[in-house]
Every structure is written in structure tokens, then in C-alpha cells.
Amino acid sequence: MRRRRTLTAVVAALGIALAGLTSGTAQARVAAPDDATALAPNFKAPFACGEKWTYSHHSAEVRRALDFVRSDGGTTAGSAVTASAAGTATRHSQPSGAGNYIVIDHGGGWQTYYFHLQAFSVPSGAQVAQGQQIGTTGSTGNSSGAHQHYEQLLNGVGQNIHINGAALPYPPVYGQQHLTSDNCGGGGDTNFSTWGSGVNVRADAFLNSPVVTTIGGPTRVFVECQKEGDTVNAEGYTNHWWSKLRDQGGFISNIYINDPAAKLPGVPIC
Numbered sequence: 001m002r003r004r005r006t007l008t009a010v011v012a013a014l015g016i017a018l019a020g021l022t023s024g025t026a027q028a029r030v031a032a033p034d035d036a037t038a039l040a041p042n043f044k045a046p047f048a049c050g051e052k053w054t055y056s057h058h059s060a061e062v063r064r065a066l067d068f069v070r071s072d073g074g075t076t077a078g079s080a081v082t083a084s085a086a087g088t089a090t091r092h093s094q095p096s097g098a099g100n101y102i103v104i105d106h107g108g109g110w111q112t113y114y115f116h117l118q119a120f121s122v123p124s125g126a127q128v129a130q131g132q133q134i135g136t137t138g139s140t141g142n143s144s145g146a147h148q149h150y151e152q153l154l155n156g157v158g159q160n161i162h163i164n165g166a167a168l169p170y171p172p173v174y175g176q177q178h179l180t181s182d183n184c185g186g187g188g189d190t191n192f193s194t195w196g197s198g199v200n201v202r203a204d205a206f207l208n209s210p211v212v213t214t215i216g217g218p219t220r221v222f223v224e225c226q227k228e229g230d231t232v233n234a235e236g237y238t239n240h241w242w243s244k245l246r247d248q249g250g251f252i253s254n255i256y257i258n259d260p261a262a263k264l265p266g267v268p269i270c
Contacts, residue, residue, distance in 0.1 A: 041085035041106045043163055044130060044183035046114060046150045047137075048080045048220055049191070052180045053148075057170040061149075063158025065113075066168065068148040071178050077146035080121075080193075080220045081114050081135040082183050083128045084150075084163075091124045098149070099141025102134050111156075115149035116140050119216045122247075131183045132247050133220040192243075193258045194219045196234070201250040205229025205242035212250040218258075222246040225270035226254065226263065244270055 047053055052072035057065065070076045083089070087106040094101065100117040118138025128134055139146045152159045161168045163179065171177045184191075197217045202209040207230045215221075223243040231240040232253035239255040239262045254262060 039108060040110055040152075040154070040159075040162065041087075042165060043084040043112070043152060043161075044082075045163055045179055045181035046082055046084045046112070046148060047181050047183070048082055048133075049131065049181055049184035051079070052178055054174045054176075054178045055168070056172060056174045056176075058172065063151055063153070064160055064170075065115075065149050065151045065158070066161050066170070068150060068179075069146070069174060071175070076137055076148075077139070078118060078218065079137045079148075080133045080218075081117060081137055081148055082181075082220070083130055083132050083134050084112055084152075084183065085110075086128060086130045087112075089122050089124070089126045089128045089134055091120050091122075094141055097142050099143060100135070100138070101141075101149075104128065104134070109155040111153045113149070113151040113153065115151075116143045116147065118146075121216065121219045123213065129247065132222075136217055136219075192221055192223055192264070194221055194252070194256050195258045196256050199252055199256045201245060201248045201252050203250055205251045207232070209251070213248050215248070215252070215256075221248065221252075221257075223257070223264060223267050225268045227251075227270040229253075243267070 053068040054071040055066045055068045070079060083104055085106050087104040090103050092101050098115040101113060101115040104112045116138055117135035119136045121133045121135050122128055137146055137148050152161050169177055194215055195218055199215040200211045201213045203212055205227055224246050226241055226243045228240055229242040231238060232255050234255050237255050239253055241254040241263050242251045243254055243257055244251050254264060
């Protein structure tokens with residue numbers, strides 16, 4: 001009788017242990033997404049600081065994307081697309097689908113996708129900062145109108161989109177939900193926008209300095225400092241001040257900075 005009770009106790013103990021293992025495994029599986037979210041970058045809105053956009057998701061959309069259009073009175077087409085977290089940017093083109101798009105690798109298996117770009121603002125392989133402009137909003141590829149298609153992926157799997165650590169809802173139509181960007185960059189540099197297309201960024205403030213990159217279209221830039229250099233004439237204007245751009249690694253004439261002052265206010269001298 002004692003042996004039977006002992007065996008019964010052992011079997012019961014094993015049952016409890018197995019139940020505990022099963023329960024623990026189930027809890028681990030449930031907790032995994034939360035753990036992954038906790039390890040994610042602190043993603044910001046993929047559009048410029050202070051702008052307000054509305055968003056929607058439709059059932060035919062790939063993965064867990066959200067589509068954004070402006071709802072603050074601004075024009076969606078040509079608006080800046082900004083990196084929602086720092087990482088390495090790679091340019092792609094898929095005319096029959098995503099159009100011109102950029103993938104940013106944030107490390108730890110995390111990536112963000114930005115589809116249907118009108119233009120690119122950074123080259124492939126660029127190290128981009130959070131809040132840095134990477135392109136302009138467009139309607140390239142399989143798209144019926146200008147909008148920004150945005151995704152967050154972990155190890156190639158689409159995730160529910162989180163901004164500032166909070167999950168966004170997935171409304172079926174525009175106008176139900178809105179998001180105002182606090183993706184304002186950093187570093188203490190001054191934020192301006194450029195105008196024009198094919199603007200050369202040079203190694204120094206002189207027209208014979210080597211070109212380090214070219215800005216394809218209107219782009220949000222961070223100006224570290226400014227200095228006097230060669231005089232530039234464009235569109236009836238003349239300017240001999242040049243801005244040093246943090247992210248592009250060179251100088252452009254202040255004539256291509258969208259500000260009425262020849263010498264930019266609040267920007268130190270290099």
C-alpha cells in the first residue's frame with residue numbers, strides 16, 4: 001500500500017511538472033511578441049516633424065502595412081519621407097509593385113520599408129539618422145495616388161506598427177485616425193529645406209570643389225554651420241554664403257536653402 005501511494009505521488013508530481021512545463025511554454029510563446037516589441041527601436045513617424053497625416057489599412061495590403069496621406073492641409077506628393085529609426089538605407093525599384101522604395105536595416109532583425117517614393121534623397125548604403133529625409137512621397141509602381149506605404153518587419157515578418165512604443169490601430173479608411181510627427185531629428189543642428197533639383201553638394205564652399213553627392217529634389221537638411229565662399233547665381237538671386245550639411249557630408253550654396261535670408265539666421269559660422 002505504501003509503495004502504491006509512493007508511485008501515485010510520483011506520477012502526480014510528474015504530472016504537475018509536465019503541466020508546469022506546458023504552461024511555461026505557452027506563456028513563452030505568448031510573451032515572445034511582447035519581448036520582440038520591447039527590443040524594437042523606438043520608431044517615430046515616417047514623415048517630417050510637426051506634420052499631421054491620416055492613415056489606413058486595406059485587406060489586400062502586403063504584410064501589416066499602413067498607408068499615410070497628409071491631413072494638415074499640406075500636399076502629400078513631394079512631402080519628405082523620414083527615417084523612423086537610425087540604420088542603413090538601401091534603394092530598390094519595382095515598377096510593377098512597390099515602385100521606388102527604400103529599406104532601412106536597424107539591426108537586431110528589424111527593418112522598415114518605404115514604398116512608392118517620388119525620389120530618393122540618400123544613396124544605397126547610407127547610414128541615416130532618425131528623422132533624416134530619405135526620399136519624397138510619390139505614387140510610383142502599383143499605386144493609384146500619392147501616399148506613403150510604411151512597414152515594420154522583424155526577421156522578414158511584418159509586425160503591427162508601433163510609433164513611440166504604442167501600437168497604431170488599423171482603420172479601413174482614411175480620416176478615422178491621425179498621427180502628428182515628433183520625428184524631429186537631433187544633434188542640435190538647424191533644420192531647413194532645400195529647393196531645386198540636381199543640387200550638387202561639394203567638399204568645400206567653392207564651385208571647383210569635388211562633388212560628394214547630389215540632392216535630387218526638395219530635401220529636409222540639417223545645417224551644422226555656414227561660411228563665405230564662391231558667389232552663386234540662380235533664378236535671379238546671388239549668394240556667396242554656403243551651408244555645411246551634416247548628413248550629406250559637404251556644402252551647398254545658401255541660394256538653394258529655402259530661406260529668404262542670404263546668411264541663415266541662428267546658424268553658426270564654420
